[in-house]
Every structure is written in structure tokens, then in C-alpha cells.
Amino acid sequence: MKRTSRDIRTANRYEVLRQIIAESPTSRQELAAATGLSLATVATLVGELLDLHMITEVGFEESAGGRPRGLVAVNASGGALIGVDIAETYVHVELFDLGLNVLARAEEDVRPGESLPEQVVAHVAAAVGSVVTQAGIEGARVLGVGVSVPGQVDRATGISEYAPNWDWHDVPLVDLLSEYIAYPLYLDNPLRAVAVAELWFGAARGSQNAVVVTLGTGVGAGLVLGGGLHRGVSNSAGEWGHNTIVLDGRLCRCGNHGCVETYVGAPGIMLNLRELSPDSELLHPGDQTATIDALARGMLTGDPVAVEVVRHTARYLGASVAHLVNLFNPEVVVLSSWVAAALGEPLVAEVREAVARHALPRPMAATEIVLSPIPTDPACLGAATFALEGALQSVGQRSATKRTTSARSSTHNPR
Amino acid sequence: MKRTSRDIRTANRYEVLRQIIAESPTSRQELAAATGLSLATVATLVGELLDLHMITEVGFEESAGGRPRGLVAVNASGGALIGVDIAETYVHVELFDLGLNVLARAEEDVRPGESLPEQVVAHVAAAVGSVVTQAGIEGARVLGVGVSVPGQVDRATGISEYAPNWDWHDVPLVDLLSEYIAYPLYLDNPLRAVAVAELWFGAARGSQNAVVVTLGTGVGAGLVLGGGLHRGVSNSAGEWGHNTIVLDGRLCRCGNHGCVETYVGAPGIMLNLRELSPDSELLHPGDQTATIDALARGMLTGDPVAVEVVRHTARYLGASVAHLVNLFNPEVVVLSSWVAAALGEPLVAEVREAVARHALPRPMAATEIVLSPIPTDPACLGAATFALEGALQSVGQRSATKRTTSARSSTHNPR
DNA sequence: GGACTTTATAAAGCCCCTTTCCTAACCCCT
DNA sequence: AGGGGTTAGGAAAGGGGCTTTATAAAGTCC
Numbered sequence: 001m002k003r004t005s006r007d008i009r010t011a012n013r014y015e016v017l018r019q020i021i022a023e024s025p026t027s028r029q030e031l032a033a034a035t036g037l038s039l040a041t042v043a044t045l046v047g048e049l050l051d052l053h054m055i056t057e058v059g060f061e062e063s064a065g066g067r068p069r070g071l072v073a074v075n076a077s078g079g080a081l082i083g084v085d086i087a088e089t090y091v092h093v094e095l096f097d098l099g100l101n102v103l104a105r106a107e108e109d110v111r112p113g114e115s116l117p118e119q120v121v122a123h124v125a126a127a128v129g130s131v132v133t134q135a136g137i138e139g140a141r142v143l144g145v146g147v148s149v150p151g152q153v154d155r156a157t158g159i160s161e162y163a164p165n166w167d168w169h170d171v172p173l174v175d176l177l178s179e180y181i182a183y184p185l186y187l188d189n190p191l192r193a194v195a196v197a198e199l200w201f202g203a204a205r206g207s208q209n210a211v212v213v214t215l216g217t218g219v220g221a222g223l224v225l226g227g228g229l230h231r232g233v234s235n236s237a238g239e240w241g242h243n244t245i246v247l248d249g250r251l252c253r254c255g256n257h258g259c260v261e262t263y264v265g266a267p268g269i270m271l272n273l274r275e276l277s278p279d280s281e282l283l284h285p286g287d288q289t290a291t292i293d294a295l296a297r298g299m300l301t302g303d304p305v306a307v308e309v310v311r312h313t314a315r316y317l318g319a320s321v322a323h324l325v326n327l328f329n330p331e332v333v334v335l336s337s338w339v340a341a342a343l344g345e346p347l348v349a350e351v352r353e354a355v356a357r358h359a360l361p362r363p364m365a366a367t368e369i370v371l372s373p374i375p376t377d378p379a380c381l382g383a384a385t386f387a388l389e390g391a392l393q394s395v396g397q398r399s400a401t402k403r404t405t406s407a408r409s410s411t412h413n414p415r
Numbered sequence: 416m417k418r419t420s421r422d423i424r425t426a427n428r429y430e431v432l433r434q435i436i437a438e439s440p441t442s443r444q445e446l447a448a449a450t451g452l453s454l455a456t457v458a459t460l461v462g463e464l465l466d467l468h469m470i471t472e473v474g475f476e477e478s479a480g481g482r483p484r485g486l487v488a489v490n491a492s493g494g495a496l497i498g499v500d501i502a503e504t505y506v507h508v509e510l511f512d513l514g515l516n517v518l519a520r521a522e523e524d525v526r527p528g529e530s531l532p533e534q535v536v537a538h539v540a541a542a543v544g545s546v547v548t549q550a551g552i553e554g555a556r557v558l559g560v561g562v563s564v565p566g567q568v569d570r571a572t573g574i575s576e577y578a579p580n581w582d583w584h585d586v587p588l589v590d591l592l593s594e595y596i597a598y599p600l601y602l603d604n605p606l607r608a609v610a611v612a613e614l615w616f617g618a619a620r621g622s623q624n625a626v627v628v629t630l631g632t633g634v635g636a637g638l639v640l641g642g643g644l645h646r647g648v649s650n651s652a653g654e655w656g657h658n659t660i661v662l663d664g665r666l667c668r669c670g671n672h673g674c675v676e677t678y679v680g681a682p683g684i685m686l687n688l689r690e691l692s693p694d695s696e697l698l699h700p701g702d703q704t705a706t707i708d709a710l711a712r713g714m715l716t717g718d719p720v721a722v723e724v725v726r727h728t729a730r731y732l733g734a735s736v737a738h739l740v741n742l743f744n745p746e747v748v749v750l751s752s753w754v755a756a757a758l759g760e761p762l763v764a765e766v767r768e769a770v771a772r773h774a775l776p777r778p779m780a781a782t783e784i785v786l787s788p789i790p791t792d793p794a795c796l797g798a799a800t801f802a803l804e805g806a807l808q809s810v811g812q813r814s815a816t817k818r819t820t821s822a823r824s825s826t827h828n829p830r
Numbered sequence: 831g832g833a834c835t836t837t838a839t840a841a842a843g844c845c846c847c848t849t850t851c852c853t854a855a856c857c858c859c860t
Numbered sequence: 861a862g863g864g865g866t867t868a869g870g871a872a873a874g875g876g877g878c879t880t881t882a883t884a885a886a887g888t889c890c
Contacts, residue, residue, distance in 0.1 A: 005420050005846045038848050066867030067855040152777050209648050232744020233624050234781040239741040244734045319659045326654040329647020362567050366649040420877050481836025482886040
């Protein structure tokens with residue numbers, strides 16, 4: 001809301017760490033060049049991160065006549081981050097080191113009828129416990145746990161205000177989780193998690209304006225505007241999946257007709273296939289993943305039905321993505337999440353063409369449409385990134401009273 | 416791009432002046448409360464504005480035991496601002512005092528076939544000269560001239576990159592105008608002009624997130640995100656009018672089919688009327704203004720055809736505005752420009768209902784949909800506001816070298 | 831006229847970032 | 861081996877901003 005010089009510091013801190021993670025090891029000089037900051041500022045920020053043991057000095061660069069550059073790298077063992085991706089049918093948890101490499105994974109299935117908050121929380125707690133023991137990490141090193149839950153969330157209070165798939169209303173998810181999980185918790189929804197993952201580590205890195213299109217069972221758009229996530233007034237911006245693309249079109253689970261999601265979400269794609277070729281062997285009724293995978297294979301082998309289904313899907317997707325291009329004029333549109341990953345470049349190529357047909361030429365010329373380069377579950381990565389952001393946020397805090405340098409942290413600290 | 420503490424200062428300067436213009440006279444105390452700034456900061460900013468003669472001290476408030484509050488007010492005669500709204504068929508120019516009251520108006524018709532850049536520039540020059548003499552202002556008091564021209568513009572270089580209505584390509588409009596006009600010139604397009612007018616003086620005042628929907632011959636959406644205008648990477652964000660709302664729908668002048676504009680722009684509304692009632696007496700072929708006005712009157716008298724046309728239009732408008740609500744999650748959606756002004760509250764009521772049918776309940780609940788309160792041509796006002804912003808921007812600039820306070824401008828400088 | 835209250839300005843402190851200066855560290859050459 | 865030349869990195873100074881605290885100014889009330 002109110003901007004202060006501290007926000008600049010925080011943004012710079014993010015930027016420097018992001019750069020180090022992206023290119024490790026690196027030198028202060030390179031960081032200054034990459035971020036546009038002065039050498040002095042970079043040096044102090046690097047110093048901060050060294051103090052936090054998030055990075056370490058790892059030797060020197062070869063020199064050709066002059067003092068060699070000191071190199072810093074992510075201190076992979078300096079801490080761990082956990083990302084939790086809660087979805088309709090599963091809970092997926094990954095534990096990352098500070099280089100955002102996956103150290104451990106756990107997955108729990110959420111069966112229909114197990115969707116009470118307490119049940120889901122139990123799954124999450126079990127999976128989190130599992131990854132921590134798997135990785136053999138001492139608890140104190142976990143900097144935080146990011147949790148992505150579908151629907152509308154209030155990140156300040158940690159409440160899941162509304163989760164459409166389970167009809168949750170105002171579930172105090174963070175409170176429930178904190179009974180089992182002692183680490184700092186950060187809550188948001190998958191749209192924003194995926195967007196922040198792309199912003200830090202994916203195709204949106206360095207962009208001031210980007211749109212991250214999530215294509216999964218549900219679909220949505222994470223908005224990166226002015227270098228940061230746009231949340232809207234009640235943290236529900238980006239609900240692109242329920243925009244009407246066909247007036248009086250297919251019935252959507254949201255109750256409306258003709259939503260984008262009903263044509264380009266995984267169930268929508270299955271329906272596209274069924275309408276085109278009702279008894280195609282590509283169709284695996286009731287199994288989205290299998291069907292999408294079959295389509296992907298079909299694309300590669302040139303199966304005409306698969307090609308036609310993807311083209312048909314890309315037609316809707318193109319018109320809808322063109323909306324985003326016209327409205328935001330972004331540098332890049334990233335197609336992310338599992339459907340995009342499965343269908344891959346062939347889909348992107350079709351989408352590019354379709355968008356070009358619908359968008360205005362000028363904004364279109366300024367926009368790249370690319371596939372996400374993130375190989376793992378982007379929602380997990382993004383959730384972990386929220387935890388990383390959280391850990392960095394509290395760095396700048398003044399330490400309590402000024403005369404006595406007493407402790408202000410939650411633990412005792414007899415200095 | 417890169418944020419610095421100076422940007423904070425500029426934003427605060429804007430905010431304080433905005434507040435003074437909105438509520439004049441006012442005290443430093445009130446300003447501090449309204450802006451959330453400390454009294455000291457407000458005092459220095461007020462001091463700056465006093466030095467610029469943009470505001471003046473106008474006495475004191477009644478006191479009940481204590482030093483009375485000094486009151487400041489806009490110094491209406493402290494300068495003048497000119498807004499130029501170039502449209503397909505006319506050039507509209509208004510001269511404002513610093514309270515943004517209209518002191519003089521001029522309008523020139525642009526006939527078909529008069530659309531060469533030189534001809535349009537001549538119209539603008541004539542009208543600008545006219546308002547200056549009408550208002551009896553000495554030239555030195557004009558702080559700047561804002562120019563709104565349709566299409567895509569590069570505000571830094573002052574080039575109209577592309578104007579679809581006249582097929583202009585890369586016309587150096589500011590260079591051409593500066594032959595005739597000695598004041599500082601600021602160029603942008605009407606979408607953004609209208610948005611900035613609403614942001615400073617209209618229904619979006621104080622909002623962090625707002626969408627300003629411009630309904631005229633063309634339509635578009637100005638995006639206010641994080642308290643400032645969102646421009647996109649090539650200054651063409653907000654082209655909502657050419658989003659596809661009906662696949663394979665009506666042919667648009669942009670070459671595509673089914674654009675929003677073709678259903679809710681003035682020509683689109685005429686077409687809606689014609690389709691519904693081909694020989695209605697409401698229809699004035701070839702005259703958009705007359706037709707829209709006739710519809711407005713019809714709404715008031717309960718003419719069933721008019722009611723049905725507006726309802727029909729609101730249906731498309733509702734679905735399209737719902738896109739904006741879902742995507743941005745704004746605090747307020749403002750309907751602005753002449754079609755909205757003409758059809759007024761009855762239109763807004765229909766739109767509210769239609770949007771509610773298409774948007775998700777949560778974002779919808781957080782969003783108000785309102786009519787613009789700006790009585791005059793918002794593009795003119797917005798253009799003038801660009802000039803005002805420009806005048807304020809250059810306040811903070813350091814004056815040249817520090818030892819000798821000599822000039823450092825582009826002119827010769829023998830140091 | 832003094833006491834109390836409220837406003838406005840001045841001073842000091844803190845947080846940023848940058849520029850400048852100086853020392854450290856390394857290469858190469860003599 | 862010992863001096864230049866060159867580049868890195870840190871410390872200090874400087875400029876901009878905002879806030880809190882102290883002080884001066886301008887009223888009202890008794």
C-alpha cells in the first residue's frame with residue numbers, strides 16, 4: 001500500500017538472491033551488472049546474505065592481471081524450504097535446498113470423501129514429516145513451509161476463504177497446520193504460486209510484465225506487473241479460467257456457461273476429444289492424465305485426431321490468451337503446469353498461431369509465448385518460494401530496543 | 416523500471432496536490448491524515464507547492480483553544496493547463512486552471528479527407544491558440560499541453576506510432592506540433608488519458624486497483640494497478656475493445672471478428688438496434704451521437720425497443736467487464752466517456768446485473784461498478800492531467816553542477 | 831497576564847543508494 | 861625478488877527521503 005525506502009531494499013535483496021540462485025557461483029561485479037545496482041549496494045546485500053548463511057564464499061575467479069574476483073554461491077545446506085501443493089486429488093510436498101533443488105518428495109492421495117479440512121491437514125502433516133526425515137534435515141534448518149491451496153485465500157490470516165472443489169468456507173488452514181508443523185507457514189493459491197515460481201526461476205525472470213498461464217485441471221493466469229505479483233484488492237486477481245469465452249457455452253463447475261476452463265482445462269480438452277471423435281482410443285474416461293498423455297503421444301506420431309484436438313483446443317486458448325496480450329501488453333506469456341508440460345512445444349506452436357490471429361498486431365509483436373522451463377511441479381516450487389520470500393522479508397527488521405541489544409526472536413537468546 | 420526514493424517523493428507530491436485540488440481549502444493536518452504522511456513531510460511538500468505558486472495560503476481555520484490551522488488552496492491563477500483530445504472526427508481543446516476548471520473551450524471538425532498529419536496539426540494549433548486568447552492568459556502561465564491521440568503512441572519520443580482510423584504510421588506528432596506550440600507537450604492515448612482523469616479527479620481517486628472502461632466510438636480499458644497507470648511493455652496495455660467476445664462474430668475494423676467493440680462501441684450499439692428493430696425511429700443512420708441520445712431518451716420514457724437494445728448491449732458489456740473483474744480484482748470499475756455518460760445510470764444498472772451473472776462471486780463482491788462523475792470530456796481532462804504531472808515531475812530536479820549554479824541544459828555550456 | 835492547547839518549523843536520526851577514495855591482491859616485467 | 865600496473869572490495873562521505881522529537885509561534889481561557 002504505502003511505499004517506503006525499505007521496499008526498495010527488500011526488492012533488491014530478492015533480486016540479488018534470485019540472481020545468485022540462477023547463476024551460482026558468481027561475483028559481486030556480475031551481480032552489480034545484472035541488477036543495475038552499484039557495487040557498494042551489492043556488496044552490503046551480499047554481506048547480509050553471507051551473515052544469514054544463505055550463501056557462501058567459494059573461492060576466486062581466474063584473474064588476468066588484477067585482484068581476482070571473489071565468488072559467492074548459494075549455500076545449499078544453509079537451509080531448507082518446503083513447498084506444499086494441495087490439489088483436489090492429491091497433496092504433493094517437496095523439500096528444497098536453498099538452490100531450489102529438490103531433496104525429497106512425498107505425495108499423498110486425497111480420496112473423494114476425505115476432503116474435510118482435518119483430513120487434508122493430516123495428509124499435509126504426514127507428507128511434510130516424511131520429506132523432512134527423508135532429507136535427513138534437522139528441523140531448525142527449515143526456513144519455512146509454503147502452502148498452495150486452490151480457491152481464495154487470505155494470506156495474512158492464513159485462512160482458506162473458499163475452496164470450490166471441496167466447498168470449504170473460511171477454513172483456518174494455517175492455524176490447523178501449525179498444530180503439526182512448527183515451521184513458519186505461508187499460504188497462497190496455486191495461480192500465484194506458479195506465477196512466482198516463473199518469476200523467480202522460470203521464463204518470467206527479469207520481466208517487468210508477464211502473464212503466467214496455468215493449464216491444469218483448472219486454469220488461471222498469474223499476473224506479473226511492474227516486476228511483482230498483482231494480487232488485486234482481495235487477493236483473487238488472475239481468475240482468467242472463469243472468463244466467458246463462448247456466450248451460452250459449456251456448463252462450468254462454477255455454475256456459469258462458456259468459461260475458458262471448460263474448453264482448455266484438462267476436462268475441457270477431454271470433452272473436445274469426445275466431441276470430435278467419441279470413441280477414439282485416445283480417450284481414457286475418468287483419467288485426465290492418461291488422456292492428456294495419450295494426446296501428447298498422438299501429436300508426436302502425427303495422429304490426426306490428436307492433432308485436430310490440440311488445434312481445436314488451441315483455438316479457444318488462442319482467443320483467451322489474446323485477451324491477456326491485448327489487456328496487459330506483457331513481455332512474455334508463459335504456459336505452465338502439467339497440461340502445458342505434457343503437450344509441450346506442439347501446443348505452444350499452435351497457440352502462438354492462434355493468438356496471433358486474435359490479438360492486435362502491436363502488442364502481439366512485443367510478446368513472446370513460451371513454455372515453462374520448470375521441470376517439476378511449479379506450484380510446489382512457487383510455494384517454497386513464498387517461504388523463501390518470507391525468510392528474506394524479516395531480514396531488515398530492527399532488533400527491538402536500541403540501548404540493550406536484547407533478543408527479540410521467539411526463542412531465548414541470552415547473549 | 417528501477418525504483419528509487421525519488422519516485423516516492425514524486426508520488427507523494429502527486430498525492431498531496433491531488434488532495435488539495437479535491438478539497439480546497441484544506442489544512443496541513445488534514446492533508447497528513449488523508450495521505451498518511453507525517454506532518455513534517457506534508458509541510459515540506461506544501462512548501463514546495465507554495466514556492467511554485469501552484470497553491471496559496473488563504474487564511475486560517477477557526478480554533479478552539481490553540482494555534483489555528485493555516486489553510487492552503489489551489490492557486491487557480493497560478494498556471495494553466497491545456498488538454499487536447501484528437502478524435503476521428505473532431506479536435507477538442509480545453510484550457511484549465513490549476514483547479515482543473517475549464518476556462519475556455521475550442522472545437523474543430525476534422526472532415527474525412529483532412530486526415531493528413533499536417534492538417535490535423537493545423538487544427539490543433541488553431542484550437543490551442545483560440546483557447547489561450549479566449550482565456551486571456553499570458554503564454555508564460557501555460558504549464559503544458561497534453562495531447563491525446565488514438566492508437567499507439569510513444570510518449571518518450573512523442574511519436575504517434577500507429578493511428579488506426581487514419582492509417583498513420585510513425586508520425587512525429589510532438590515535433591510537428593512544437594512548430595506551432597511553444598509549451599511543453601505531452602502525448603498519450605485516450606484510454607490512458609481517461610484513466611488518469613478518473614484516477615486524479617474521478618471515481619478511481621484513492622483506489623489502488625481500478626479499471627476505467629472507456630465507452631465511445633471505440634472502447635478500451637485503462638488499468639490502474641498499484642495506484643498508478645499500467646502501460647505494459649510497449650505502452651499499449653488496455654486494448655480491451657479488441658478482445659474476442661464472440662468467436663466468429665461481427666467483423667471489426669481491426670480485421671478480426673467478434674471484438675468487444677463491435678457489440679458495445681457506439682457503432683456496435685447502433686447495429687444492435689438495427690438487428691432488433693430495423694426500422695426503429697430511434698435509429699439515425701450515420702449519426703452515432705443522435706442515435707445514442709435517442710436511446711437514452713427512450714430508456715427514460717420506457718420505450719421497449721430502447722430498453723431491449725440497452726439490455727442486449729449490457730449483456731455483451733457484462734460478459735466483457737466480468738473478464739476485467741475476474742482478472743484484476745479491482746476495487747472499482749468506472750464506466751466513462753460519452754456513450755456511458757449518455758446512457759447513464761440505467762446502463763450501469765443493467766451492466767451491474769450482467770456482470771454479476773458472469774463474474775465470480777468473490778471478486779464481484781469486492782468490486783463496485785460506477786458511472787464516471789466527470790462532467791466534461793474526460794480525455795481532455797486527462798490530457799491536461801498529463802501536463803500537470805509533467806510540471807510536477809520536474810520539480811525535484813537538481814539544478815546543475817553544485818559549485819557554480821550554471822545551466823547544464825542541452826544548450827551550449829562553456830563551463 | 832499566565833496556563834494550557836494546538837500548529838508549524840527546525841533539528842536529529844534512520845534508511846536507502848551512490849560516488850569517491852584507499853587499501854588489498856594479483857599479474858607481469860625487470 | 862621487488863617494483864609497477866590493474867582490478868576488487870571495503871570504508872567513508874554525500875545526497876535524498878521520511879519520521880520523531882524538540883522548540884517556537886499563535887491562539888483560547890481563566
